Amino acid sequence: MAFDPEFAGDFNSAADQRRERRRNEDKKRMAYRRAIEDYRESQALQASFSDFPELLGQTDFHRSQRHY
Template identity: 75%
Template sequence: MIMDADETLDTAANSVRRERQRQQDKKRMAFRRAIEEYRASQALQAQCCDYPELLGGAYAGHQRRAR
């Protein structure tokens, strides 16, 4: 009987450890995705800022057509 109780405690401890690790992995992956999205938006922003006259022209053309 004592062996069964020890095995149950070990199994419970492993389960808790696994769940904690899974939660940490979820947080880590969410953080990594946020960083990747930020970098992608920064790269897109940099590309758009290279040619502001193109953006301004497209925006002005859109405004003229909307009137």
């Protein structure tokens, strides 16, 4: 079987398309993963601050503490 340069070009372009599609899928997957990590970090930060409402500047907390 002889080498057909036209067929080789089709194969390379198909391989390039697969590579590009895979790269785009990876980008989407990583963006999704980063969004989940950011959400988890923000939830953890929110939980840690909710344990100390005085750090959030909640004046109601301070008023309620003065009434013995």
